[in-house]
Amino acid sequence: MKQSQTLIPTLREVPSDADIKSHQLLLRAGFIRQNASGIYSFLPLGKKVLQKVEAIVREEMDAVGGVEILMPALQPAELWEMSGRWGTYGPELMRMTDRHNRAFALGATHEEIITSLMRDEVNSYKRLPLTLYQIQSKFRDEKRPRFGLLRGREFLMKDAYSFHSNKESLDHSYEELMRAYSNIFRRCGLNFRAVQADSGAIGGKDNHEFMVLSEIGEDTIAFSDASEYAANLEMAAVTAEYEQQKHSGNSMKRVETPDQKTITDVAAYLDVQAEEIVKSILFIADEEPVLVLVRGDHEVNEIKVKRALDARVIELATTEETIKYLNAKAGSLGPAGVSENVKILADNALKAMGDLIIGANEEGVHFINAKLERDFNVSLFEDLRFILEGDPSPDGKGSIQFAKGIEVGHVFKLGTVYSESMGANILDENGRSKPMIMGCYGIGVSRTLAAIAEQFNDENGLTWPVNIAPYDLHVIAINMKDEVQSQVADELYKLLTDYRYQVLLDDRVERAGVKFTDSDLIGLPVRITVGKRASEGIVEVKIRKSGEVYEVQKEELTDKLQDIFRQLSNI
């Protein structure tokens, strides 16, 4: 492609509304433009990269038996009512009515459509398993679109759905899809982890998110420094063992702690460590009050509390509620002397504590020397806290470290929630009707593009991996008005295109500085500069990522490039 015949509107300035590298660089290098908040156009270079990602996704999906289809963006509300999500999805689901006032959702996801399709077309176990996928625009009205393509309102997604007549078949497909996803992100050059994620209301432990490691990630990953273990922060089980502290035998004693609101304040005021204090937090779980206790230096993990209680809904108590149940406000709560209708849960760490410092359900007052069982009772000890860096890895290998991640993929065992609500049944081997078992598998295609840009850049611009770069080579003539240079550049453009390289030729009449700056910004893997020595048959080859530069005889160019690309492909 000749640069004069395409649209690559580079920018010198960093756009003021772009606060992360990938967003800034995709705008500056002319890959994308914003049309509205969270809504983007992919310009020629952006579209090329999208297509490369899509091609990899298709190859790997096909390799595990996925079959491609295309479902509509406009989805009748009736289907969403049938699944129950028309009411529960909230304002993120974009909705509209047609000229006959019939309501539609703009596809945020396609479980309803695919389940209704399978319900209508497949009724025997003999036709399963089946994995269908599509690559298509999705619509989600994010409250706060940001980070460019990372959190947009219209974005490209690959979504896949698998259907099974038994659990083993789902397990098998799940494993295959996990492998396909690893292949996809590896081929995109990404540094990523497959992490265990919360299954939310749907349940089932098999639920993995594919996270690209990045400082700007919105999720924290807890991973082992000595194994493959990785989980979302809220999912990581704490298996730490605590050294048992002895109780002094002293009886519980009331102490004044005026105006000391936080654990840190109280510890300083009483001259003790935070881990000697008990943090007491009141939740309302399915409308019942539950007081949760964790060690002062730990943080309560609400998801673990919810799971320990097997609760449907859990919320932090309001001030009204803490007063109603404990006659005190948050910051002064404690377990001693509370009414029996307040259930008390404690994190495992509490069992090992000695003399406890607890809130007295009275402002500006604490109890010291409190003792478990003597001064209050706990109905359940459980793992209720967030894991910390340095905690042992739950798989017993190494210790936990944290990293930030960008979620680019998600695989999930859906089970029968949709097939049951929508009546997608099959007859099994014994002629009995039962709901299909489903898995679902998503990849944010445009988000993956942004994640790659986030991992592949330097101070001068983007540094695309070979598999993903919009073109392989950037051919630049320093001075297009110089006949020899422009002729050699043209000749190389034709030659290298014949060699099946994808070549971008900067044939613009611009200053060399402008061309080099743009070239670095765009970030193709290799640049070939045709300059003064073109008359001697010598051109310059520069590897964008490493900065390595070679002077190469024209005749040796294809051999040299073969070496370089062989090397670059082993990222």
Added chain:
Amino acid sequence: MKQSQTLIPTLREVPSDADIKSHQLLLRAGFIRQNASGIYSFLPLGKKVLQKVEAIVREEMDAVGGVEILMPALQPAELWEMSGRWGTYGPELMRMTDRHNRAFALGATHEEIITSLMRDEVNSYKRLPLTLYQIQSKFRDEKRPRFGLLRGREFLMKDAYSFHSNKESLDHSYEELMRAYSNIFRRCGLNFRAVQADSGAIGGKDNHEFMVLSEIGEDTIAFSDASEYAANLEMAAVTAEYEQQKHSGNSMKRVETPDQKTITDVAAYLDVQAEEIVKSILFIADEEPVLVLVRGDHEVNEIKVKRALDARVIELATTEETIKYLNAKAGSLGPAGVSENVKILADNALKAMGDLIIGANEEGVHFINAKLERDFNVSLFEDLRFILEGDPSPDGKGSIQFAKGIEVGHVFKLGTVYSESMGANILDENGRSKPMIMGCYGIGVSRTLAAIAEQFNDENGLTWPVNIAPYDLHVIAINMKDEVQSQVADELYKLLTDYRYQVLLDDRVERAGVKFTDSDLIGLPVRITVGKRASEGIVEVKIRKSGEVYEVQKEELTDKLQDIFRQLSNI
């Protein structure tokens, strides 16, 4: 692809709501399914065909310098307000509001988005010409979605927009795009014509529709039986010369024609030919009354009237208006004695008529022996009627025939309507600011798929052309439980896949009759049947379209297929 691993839900019955061949067969052969009125899912086979059409579109668009991009479906209302179309597009434009109550259009077309993009990114003639295209879902809330994919509400379209600094450049791109479109539809195997179309309010004579010839087409094409000439019915100029009839010299005479409402009625009642009667029709053109006269056997072409008057808006007069201006109702109108503020236009044919029979502006009464100029005056003679079969072709070669057509493509010189309203200006060679000149070029990708199905079928099902078929070959074992047959089928599947054929293997345990019926319905170009003679190393090769059958030794199969496909590719 093994049939057991994909989804091809064939139907034996013709779906009751599908009334044309392509719709019936695409449903029956399991290519598509309807999700809502005018909204479809493409199942695995349908998606394959779509991708083949898309690939041809991309190749031909790239060959004429088109550059692919991807714009969003969600388009801010402000852009449509700027172009003026938010108010004028009507209920076909789907609209919605986001969570912040901001209005959006769902892209029915992308002139606004692309023009705003070009306005923001390009400001010099040096960056032009530029042709940008995308393949993307479009949304139009058709009043009456029908004919399956031919008139849907969500459909796949390739839309392209070219930008120029001068008219010659637009002319050049227009020619190139015309050629690209011809290539695309030819490669799709279609029997089509590029026809001149009405330019509507925008003007300019360069406006062509690509019409696939088909009885179920909604448009009538007038084409020459001896040249390339083809135009939409309403566009075809009438160049007929009429034999001059002499006037009898008799004076105009009032005759009773009680209850004779139509030209046919009056002709029968007076025992004359329809061509001796004048048809008089009152229009309101830009709020002024205009009486239009055509010969009784001709039909008024409103578009020609509008053009002759250079009117902005033209409408048939209401009864209220005919009474107001002519004191009579439609059916009794005539040109004699009408007030001077009613302009009278006549079709060229009238000049050659002798004694005229005209309405008397009085119910149940006509005048006979009327004479032009003596009894009434015509302010303008023009070509105002629809062309008829048998009329001479306007290019002077041959005579006109009619055919019905399905519009699959449209190329159009937009000019500066969008660039002016949206302020997309460039500086020209002299440093003067002027609006970019635009062309736009659409192809209904999913509609093209349906048009192919409409042209390629027989009583047993679809008969895909080689370039477009979802797979090249259908391999069928008559009895999968027969070990030799299933083994040979498997072997051929692998062999032919290695030879880079796209193969569909029917590995289902079904009766042979079911397999053959499905195979004919799906319509892959060539079927290979593995039956009883598989044990002798012999299989049957059948060409779907011609029905030719060969018994072939396994060892000779690839040679035979090479011959067949070479032959089939020369459609």
